[in-house]
Amino acid sequence: DAGITQSPRYKITETGRQVTLMCHQTWSHSYMFWYRQDLGHGLRLIYYSAAADITDKGEVPDGYVVSRSKTENFPLTLESATRSQTSVYFCASSGLAGYNEQFFGPGTRLTVL
Amino acid sequence: AQKVTQAQTEISVVEKEDVTLDCVYETRDTTYYLFWYKQPPSGELVFLIRRNSFDEQNEISGRYSWNFQKSTSSFNFTITASQVVDSAVYFCALSGFETGNQFYFGTGTSLTVIP
Numbered sequence: 001d002a003g004i005t006q007s008p009r010y011k012i013t014e015t016g017r018q019v020t021l022m023c024h025q026t027w028s029h030s031y032m033f034w035y036r037q038d039l040g041h042g043l044r045l046i047y048y049s050a051a052a053d054i055t056d057k058g059e060v061p062d063g064y065v066v067s068r069s070k071t072e073n074f075p076l077t078l079e080s081a082t083r084s085q086t087s088v089y090f091c092a093s094s095g096l097a098g099y100n101e102q103f104f105g106p107g108t109r110l111t112v113l
Numbered sequence: 114a115q116k117v118t119q120a121q122t123e124i125s126v127v128e129k130e131d132v133t134l135d136c137v138y139e140t141r142d143t144t145y146y147l148f149w150y151k152q153p154p155s156g157e158l159v160f161l162i163r164r165n166s167f168d169e170q171n172e173i174s175g176r177y178s179w180n181f182q183k184s185t186s187s188f189n190f191t192i193t194a195s196q197v198v199d200s201a202v203y204f205c206a207l208s209g210f211e212t213g214n215q216f217y218f219g220t221g222t223s224l225t226v227i228p
Contacts, residue, residue: 042220045215107157
């Protein structure tokens with residue numbers, strides 16, 4: 001199906017473990033983004049990518065790693081998960097210019113015990 | 114710096130009432146874009162509208178309308194004759210020309226429409 005998908009939708013892990021959240025879009029959008037949503041903070045940008053092999057930090061990048069070897073995929077890795085990384089993670093994509101509206105995936109709810 | 118403030122954390126209205134959600138922004142950019150998104154209880158984020166800084170015309174889409182006023186740095190959202198399906202969290206967001214790839218979201222307003 002066309003659109004933007006995230007996997008897994010739910011994940012429970014333990015402190016110190018590595019976790020990778022997947023994001024896939026079928027629109028061939030240049031820009032992709034990772035946000036985390038926490039109560040009282042709205043959505044905060046973790047990392048974004050303007051094209052394959054081009055990534056940049058957002059507002060809250062510490063503890064996260066991203067890569068973008070293919071235009072359609074933008075995985076987010078928590079190298080050593082901490083409880084403060086318990087959150088809902090949203091992936092988004094947008095078209096040619098970063099000023100366009102962003103289209104969001106369904107989110108991944110991550111719990112770090 | 115870019116900043117979006119949604120001072121109303123939670124609003125409750127009775128069905129068929131009108132409700133306005135406030136959004137105030139700060140930016141040094143002369144070219145910028147403002148957005149509204151809806152997050153229903155199911156959790157997905159749904160794009161509602163985009164407005165650029167050069168277009169101050171109000172926008173109406175069915176029961177939804179938006180009032181953009183550069184003089185007060187506000188981009189308010191009004192729902193007319195609210196319905197239970199309007200219950201959701203609404204986010205206002207800003208992106209600026211100089212930080213064009215980054216969205217800055219407000220903390221959201223949770224709207225509950227009581228039948």
